Amino acid sequence: GAVVSQHPSWVICKSGTSVKIECRSLDFQATTMFWYRQFPKQSLMLMATSNEGSKATYEQGVEKDKFLINHASLTLSTLTVTSAHPEDSSFYICSALGLAATGELFFGEGSRLTVL
């Protein structure tokens, strides 16, 4: 099946620094990727929709200047958490929409961010 890979799997950074998380579709092209945030023992909250070659669409309440999304190719989307603070600590998950008619979503393994 299709594979979506996230990197890094976990990252620890100091408050005030920026962190970039990559989401790659390894064996298929994805014009659309989605970024979610998951707090401990809670559901996935959609942050933004990332479209290749265009600006991301952010959900209400998500700061676009805080969470920069770039989808420069059909296999790569990046999420950059700028000037990270402890409250940004979370599990970030991406998913990619396959091009097949079924339109199945494939999820990455997630990236755990801890901001000290």
Place this chain on the structure above:
Amino acid sequence: AQRVTQPEKLLSVFKGAPVELKCNYSYSGSPELFWYVQYSRQRLQLLLRHISRESIKGFTADLNKGETSFHLKKPFAQEEDSAMYYCALAGGTSYGKLTFGQGTILTVHP
């Protein structure tokens, strides 16, 4: 606004017993509903979707528009079914944009 509710955070059953994970939704149009499963230390994966009407790993789910429900059922639970289960809804024109329920942790005891 669309919403998905899974009323049970935790559900425990014994092996061989029937299991039902509840999911209710709120959406004004025609929804597309899914069940995703996350086994321990693994990524989310699609279990089934209502339009395919498939039975995957013995699980089935029927969309009941009258009750706005999409409960997941299995007649005989197995230990390997222990996992986190998420009900999700895709509505509108943005295909693939999912609203997730809170998730239910299913534990099947031997």
